[in-house]
Amino acid sequence: MYLIKDHSLENRIFLNRIIAAFCLITLLSSGLIIRLIYLQIVGNEHYSLLAKDNSIKIVPLVPTRGMIYDRNGKVLAENTPSYSLELIPEKITNIDETLLRLQTLLEIPADKIELFQKSRKRQKRFVSTPLLLSMNDEELAKFAVVRPYFPGVDIHTRLVRHYPYSDLAAHIIGYVSRINEAELKDLPISEYRGSTHIGKLGIESSYENDLHGKTGYAEIETNVQARLLNTINEVNPDPGADLYLTLDIDLQKTAYDALTGYNGAAVAIDIKTGGVLAFVSRPGFDPNPFVVGITNDAYQALQKSENQPLYNRALRGLYPPGSTIKPFIALAGLEFDAITPEQQINCPGYYQLPGVDHQYRDWKKGGHGSVNLNQAITESCDVYFYRLASMLGIDHMHSFLQKFGFGEKTGIDLMGEKTGLLPSREWKLAQKKQSWYPGETLITGIGQGYLQVTPLQLARATATLANHGHIVTPFLVDKIVRAHETSPGPETHQNTIALKKANINTVIDGMINVVHSQHGTAKGINTNINYQIAGKTGTAQVLGIKQNAKYNENSIDFKFRDHALFISFAPANEPKIAVAVIVENGGHGGSVAAPIAGQVIKQYLKDNYEN
Amino acid sequence: MKTETRHEHFEPPSLLGTILRKLHIDIPLFIGLMLASSLSFVILYSAGSQDMDVLFRQAERVGLAFVLMTIIAHIDPYQFKRYSTLLFGFGVLLLIAVLIMGQIGKGAQRWLDFGILRFQPSEMIKLTTPMMIAWYLAEHAMPPKPKHIGVAVLLIALPTLLIAKQPDLGTALLVVSSGAGVLFFAGLSWLFIAAIIAVCSALTPVLWHFMHDYQRDRVLTFLNPEADPLGRGYHIIQSKIAIGSGGIYGKGWLGSTQSELDFLPESSTDFIFAVFAEEFGLFGGLSLLTLYLLIIARCLYIASQAQDSYSRLLASSLSFTFFVYVFVNIGMVIGVLPVVGVPLPLISYGGTSIVTLLSGFGILMSIHTHKKYR
Numbered sequence: 013m014y015l016i017k018d019h020s021l022e023n024r025i026f027l028n029r030i031i032a033a034f035c036l037i038t039l040l041s042s043g044l045i046i047r048l049i050y051l052q053i054v055g056n057e058h059y060s061l062l063a064k065d066n067s068i069k070i071v072p073l074v075p076t077r078g079m080i081y082d083r084n085g086k087v088l089a090e091n092t093p094s095y096s097l098e099l100i101p102e103k104i105t106n107i108d109e110t111l112l113r114l115q116t117l118l119e120i121p122a123d124k125i126e127l128f129q130k131s132r133k134r135q136k137r138f139v140s141t142p143l144l145l146s147m148n149d150e151e152l153a154k155f156a157v158v159r160p161y162f163p164g165v166d167i168h169t170r171l172v173r174h175y176p177y178s179d180l181a182a183h184i185i186g187y188v189s190r191i192n193e194a195e196l197k198d199l200p201i202s203e204y205r206g207s208t209h210i211g212k213l214g215i216e217s218s219y220e221n222d223l224h225g226k227t228g229y230a231e232i233e234t235n236v237q238a239r240l241l242n243t244i245n246e247v248n249p250d251p252g253a254d255l256y257l258t259l260d261i262d263l264q265k266t267a268y269d270a271l272t273g274y275n276g277a278a279v280a281i282d283i284k285t286g287g288v289l290a291f292v293s294r295p296g297f298d299p300n301p302f303v304v305g306i307t308n309d310a311y312q313a314l315q316k317s318e319n320q321p322l323y324n325r326a327l328r329g330l331y332p333p334g335s336t337i338k339p340f341i342a343l344a345g346l347e348f349d350a351i352t353p354e355q356q357i358n359c360p361g362y363y364q365l366p367g368v369d370h371q372y373r374d375w376k377k378g379g380h381g382s383v384n385l386n387q388a389i390t391e392s393c394d395v396y397f398y399r400l401a402s403m404l405g406i407d408h409m410h411s412f413l414q415k416f417g418f419g420e421k422t423g424i425d426l427m428g429e430k431t432g433l434l435p436s437r438e439w440k441l442a443q444k445k446q447s448w449y450p451g452e453t454l455i456t457g458i459g460q461g462y463l464q465v466t467p468l469q470l471a472r473a474t475a476t477l478a479n480h481g482h483i484v485t486p487f488l489v490d491k492i493v494r495a496h497e498t499s500p501g502p503e504t505h506q507n508t509i510a511l512k513k514a515n516i517n518t519v520i521d522g523m524i525n526v527v528h529s530q531h532g533t534a535k536g537i538n539t540n541i542n543y544q545i546a547g548k549t550g551t552a553q554v555l556g557i558k559q560n561a562k563y564n565e566n567s568i569d570f571k572f573r574d575h576a577l578f579i580s581f582a583p584a585n586e587p588k589i590a591v592a593v594i595v596e597n598g599g600h601g602g603s604v605a606a607p608i609a610g611q612v613i614k615q616y617l618k619d620n621y622e623n
Numbered sequence: 624m625k626t627e628t629r630h631e632h633f634e635p636p637s638l639l640g641t642i643l644r645k646l647h648i649d650i651p652l653f654i655g656l657m658l659a660s661s662l663s664f665v666i667l668y669s670a671g672s673q674d675m676d677v678l679f680r681q682a683e684r685v686g687l688a689f690v691l692m693t694i695i696a697h698i699d700p701y702q703f704k705r706y707s708t709l710l711f712g713f714g715v716l717l718l719i720a721v722l723i724m725g726q727i728g729k730g731a732q733r734w735l736d737f738g739i740l741r742f743q744p745s746e747m748i749k750l751t752t753p754m755m756i757a758w759y760l761a762e763h764a765m766p767p768k769p770k771h772i773g774v775a776v777l778l779i780a781l782p783t784l785l786i787a788k789q790p791d792l793g794t795a796l797l798v799v800s801s802g803a804g805v806l807f808f809a810g811l812s813w814l815f816i817a818a819i820i821a822v823c824s825a826l827t828p829v830l831w832h833f834m835h836d837y838q839r840d841r842v843l844t845f846l847n848p849e850a851d852p853l854g855r856g857y858h859i860i861q862s863k864i865a866i867g868s869g870g871i872y873g874k875g876w877l878g879s880t881q882s883e884l885d886f887l888p889e890s891s892t893d894f895i896f897a898v899f900a901e902e903f904g905l906f907g908g909l910s911l912l913t914l915y916l917l918i919i920a921r922c923l924y925i926a927s928q929a930q931d932s933y934s935r936l937l938a939s940s941l942s943f944t945f946f947v948y949v950f951v952n953i954g955m956v957i958g959v960l961p962v963v964g965v966p967l968p969l970i971s972y973g974g975t976s977i978v979t980l981l982s983g984f985g986i987l988m989s990i991h992t993h994k995k996y997r
Contacts, residue, residue: 022765025810026935030927033808033939037919037946041912044950047957051867052905059867070860 071139071232072206075225076171078252080185080215082261083287083490088185089216091171095152097144101132103164110162111143117158118151120144123308127190131208142208145304146172173209173303177261179296180268183324184259184288184426184488186214187299203227209303215255215488218427222492225252254493258287258501266615267292267593270608275319276595277326279471279486280612283587286475286484286504288424290591290612291468293325328430330464331594334550335392335601336579337413337459339477339519341400342385344412346515350403353518356382359395365402365450372398372454375551389522392533392549394458401457406448409456410436415509416473417483418465424486425502432469435462460553471592474579478546478587480516481509520546524584533602534578537610543583545613549601550577573597578605582613589616647696647992649925655918656692656984659969660685662911667972669877670890670898677891681972688981695985699993703986704758704933710747711755711778717744718785745794746979748782750986752798753944756805757936765932766810775806793951793964800947804940808926859958862897866908866957873904891972893964896956911970915949922984925991934990941983948980 051059080089097118104110111125120143128143144151147167155167173188188209191199195210204210206227211217228249232242267278271294280290297314301307314322323329345351361379362371374380374394380387388396401409413419419434433439435456437448455461465473468486476483489501523546526532533549552575576598581590591609598604663685664678721744756775763771779802787795807816831839868874890898900908922942929935948968954960956967966976 018764022810022932025766026808026939027927029808029810030923030939033943034920034923037916037943040946040950041916043959044912044953044957045909047959048866048900048905048908051863051957052870052900052908055863055867056870059864060870063864063868 071230073228073230073246073249074206075227075249076251077173077188077209077225078223078254080223080255080257082257082259082264083289084260084262085256086261087176088181088257088259088261090174090176092174093169094146094172096142096168096170097147097151097155098140098142098166098168099128099132100140100164100166107132110165114143114162114165117154118144121307124305127305130193131190139206140166140168142168142170145170175299175303177265178298178300179321181259181261181264181291182214182296182299183293183326184214184257184291185299186216187212187302188216189302190305212302213299214426215257218425219255219489219492222253223255226250251495255489256491256493257488258282258285258289258490259291259488260289260616260619262619263290263612263616264292266290267608267612268294268296270611271595274595274598274604275325276593276598276605277329277467278591278593278608278612279326279467280589280591280616281471281475281484281486283475283478283484283581283590286472286486287490288486288488289589289616291326291488293323293327293329295319295321297321324426324428325594325596326467327424327426328428329466329594330430330432331467331575331577332461332463332552333459333465333470334552334575334577335394335459336470336548336550336577336592337457337463338389338392338397339523339548339579340413340416340473341397341404341409341457342389342522343477343511343515343519344404344409345385345400346518347412347511348404348408350408351385351400353385356384357388357393357396357399358382359393361395363395363398363454365454368451370451372451385518386522386525387531389519389548390525390529390533391531392526397457398454401453402450404453404457406435406437406453406456409453410434416476417469418463418473422468422472422486423505424468425488429468430466432466433462433464459550467592467594470577470579470594471590474581474592475587475590476509477516477519478581478590480513481511483507483509520584523548523580527580527606534580534606536602537606541614543617544585545580545582545610546584546587547578547580547606547609549606550579551575551599551601552577554597574599576601576604578602578609580606580609580613582617588621589613646693647988648693649696649921649988649991652918652921652925652984652988652991655914655921656969656981659914659918660689662914663970665876666895666899666902666970667891669902670895670972677972684977688978691978692981692985692988695982696988696992698989700934700986700990701993703754703937703989704761707751707754707758707933711751714744714748714751715782715785718748718782720744722785722788743975745782745786745789745791745798746975748786749794749797749801749944749979750941750983752779752782753801753805753937753940756802757933757940760805760809761932761936766812767806772806772811772815775802779803791964796951796963797944797947797965801940801944804943805936807943808936808939809932858894858962862894862956863958865897865901869901869904869908871905873900873902873907876902893952893966893971894956895971896953896967899970900957912949912953915946915968919946919949922987925987929990938987938990941987945980945983 077091079087079091082088097114099107099110101107111120111128114120115125124144128141132141147155152167155162159166175182175185175187189212190208191204191210196204199210203224203226207224211220211223216223226249228247230243230247231245263280267280267290271278271292274294276294278290278292279288281288295317301310346353359374359379359381361377362373364371372394375392379395380391380393383391383393383396385396387393413434419432421429421431423429435452440446440448440452440462452461456463472484472486484506485502485504487502487504491501492499524544526549527534527545527547528538529535532538534547537545537547554572554574574597576593576595578593578601579591581587589612591612593605593609595605595608664681667677667681755778759775759778760767760771767775779799783795783798783802786798896908896911899911903910919942922945923939926935926938926942929938945968948965951960951963951965952967952971955962955965966973968980969977
């Protein structure tokens with residue numbers, strides 16, 4: 013080692029440091045000792061009092077959950093008092109025996125007992141734990157008589173979540189239900205001590221933090237028998253915030269009722285703000301049983317139902333958009349200068365790619381003859397759009413549709429939204445390990461093939477079109493009202509797609525003709541209005557039809573029938589509302605889906621903009 | 624020559640003494656450790672609801688730890704020095720492995736599972752970090768120059784950040800203090816120390832500014848546990864009642880009433896001092912603290928007698944870290960320090976920390992009993 017070290021200096025420094033460390037250790041230890049003396053001599057009397065005969069128990073004070081209202085202040089979720097049978101484990105000598113005696117007296121299903129045992133284990137022994145929620149009068153009377161023989165068992169009044177509109181808006185509002193063990197692990201323990209329920213779905217889940225409120229507590233002196241003596245200190249809970257939604261529950265009911273008998277979805281949004289006015293998924297389900305604990309049979313029935321009532325079709329349903337994609341393809345054609353509005357294309361009833369035998373058929377046998385863009389939209393000519401798609405190519409179509417939000421989440425304040433699928437060359441290569449075929453471009457042009465959209469995406473894209481390219485984020489919560497402050501709902505993003513005004517007007521004119529011209533595919537809904545509705549019908553194939561086969565609605569199984577779609581906005585010259593409707597296996601868009609949208613539009617404009 | 628006589632001084636001329644010398648055991652330190660470990664069984668019996676299984680499991684680990692200590696005491700300190708960098712590098716690699724496995728397993732992970740053997744690399748790094756820093760600083764003249772300080776700080780930061788990410792703040796704190804301890808004993812200038820303290824206190828408000836609300840809440844709960852009596856603060860409140868009600872002489876062995884309360888899950892591990900102080904009072908608390916201080920004094924003495932820079936830096940840092948253990952745990956239980964997961968050394972129930980601790984004492988014994996090497 014060539015290192016020159018000054019050993020005497022090093023020794024001196026080191027010894028100094030040892031001494032310094034010793035001094036520091038002594039100093040810090042003295043601090044500990046002083047604290048111990050303070051606790052054990054000065055504080056001994058105080059702490060002994062708390063520890064010996066009496067001890068302090070900290071009892072959580074559960075906050076009241078916030079209410080949920082619609083845009084007009086109608087109650088969508090409330091807390092109603094309900095009588096529950098509760099046990100305080102600490103006061104009961106033999107819990108199993110008590111439970112058996114209670115079972116002979118009242119009808120208590122086994123799963124309730126199991127639930128009770130589970131929640132008992134995670135609570136402190138002195139916390140009252142519910143066994144039966146929402147007791148009826150008969151049960152109340154039965155227990156009241158024998159109450160003295162059941163020490164530690166009592167009837168409590170608890171606030172239970174109630175959804176007055178039942179199945180009407182269950183997919184949006186969601187529901188609260190008992191906290192399960194998996195959730196318990198991720199919850200802030202102190203915030204949920206004493207809470208029995210948590211939002212599981214919809215607004216109840218995505219706004220759980222706002223709705224729940226802040227748990228308070230009381231420090232209570234108790235003696236050995238856990239009898240409450242007096243409250244030393246109390247910190248009141250902060251009640252949860254009330255939520256006001258953009259939803260119009262009357263409009264929701266109209267759309268819901270209009271879809272009776274079908275599976276499907278309808279979404280209506282306020283074009284200017286993005287606020288969701290109606291958000292229907294049929295069939296619905298009653299969320300109320302989930303609050304008190306749905307029986308296993310009832311839950312299995314919902315789960316296994318062929319119609320999948322628990323499935324939020326408006327948010328998560330994936331459908332081919334069918335012809336409702338055509339206005340967007342037409343606009344792409346104009347924007348990319350692939351066609352002019354006047355350009356005529358001949359429709360003989362089928363389209364063929366050069367050098368290929370396969371015939372891509374039009375829905376109308378024999379064809380539409382020579383059509384321009386406006387007519388092509390009005391009559392929904394497939395051949396026109398095969399041709400246009402082939403001129404645009406998949407790359408242009410993909411980039412243009414992407415701007416309208418297809419293939420990505422809209423960002424609505426609900427959890428579990430699906431992204432849909434906007435196919436591209438890259439996507440196909442990555443997912444299917446195949447290159448893109450020209451035929452796939454054609455069928456994408458009429459909204460078939462790989463393309464999949466959610467009803468919400470379709471409504472948002474329609475609003476964007478009506479808005480001349482201005483994109484809004486759909487949202488449900490308009491304002492969050494706390495005791496001392498009101499804050500707005502979620503942050504929404506706004507963005508504008510650069511589009512030529514003339515091009516948009518051309519497309520919108522086509523969409524107006526869909527509803528208001530003699531040849532329009534949805535002319536049935538133009539009655540009793542003094543404004544214009546712009547729309548586009550769609551009929552999406554569920555089943556692939558063979559080259560020479562014929563689609564016969566009556567001869568095939570119901571579940572393979574076409575989906576009926578309709579997108580629309582109104583008034584056409586000053587748009588207020590955009591509506592997208594999808595009726596599963598409904599058949600034709602014009603006859604089944606359009607009337608539903610028409611009803612929603614007419615009611616909304618009448619209620620909000622007439623007088 | 625002088626060393627020889629001093630060596631004689633601590634050796635009782637008995638058969639046992641001869642055996643212990645052959646075993647490279649330092650008698651005073653050994654007695655202190657044995658006392659503390661025996662005390663551990665006494666308290667655990669009470670705190671663990673008189674469950675003999677708890678004692679058996681603890682005995683297994685303590686036994687293993689004492690064997691390991693003896694083995695380590697046999698190794699010539701020169702070998703520690705020689706393999707310092709290798710061991711440190713290996714430890715860091717294992718920490719990275721743990722972190723990656725944690726990412727895959729989605730969740731906090733501190734263990735490496737080798738099937739039959741489960742291993743916690745952060746425990747090993749508690750020893751290898753001071754070894755590494757001591758080796759590095761001993762290579763250069765002391766007091767360390769700014770350049771060497773910089774390198775040492777980076778070497779400490781690497782394992783610390785890896786552990787803090789696990790996240791295991793208690794262990795991260797111990798690793799930092801073991802590394803910083805080496806720097807301190809190497810003669811880090813007081814000016815520098817003052818500067819670091821100044822910079823840290825200046826950075827606090829800046830850090831505060833960048834924190835999320837929930838992080839601020841957590842810090843506030845650290846500072847004032849009573850503000851969260853349903854969560855973290857619950858332990859502290861109950862622990863203070865237990866200690867305070869113990870008084871001067873305590874409620875006697877098995878007389879603890881408060882450990883029957885809800886903080887029982889922690890009463891055998893991190894909060895065991897509360898049970899001890901309740902049962903044995905101020906008198907017991909002070910006795911335990913005195914025992915700790917005697918052990919630390921003996922360790923510092925061993926450090927002061929060490930013959931080369933590496934050994935003395937390592938020995939002094941290990942002694943100091945032991946004190947940090949004691950101080951942070953007791954400080955937390957009596958409510959003057961924030962709650963971080965640091966066990967009460969030699970007393971708390973729990974396997975890995977006692978193995979590491981006694982390995983550290985093994986190193987100290989090795990340094991003290993192998994003096995003739997050059």
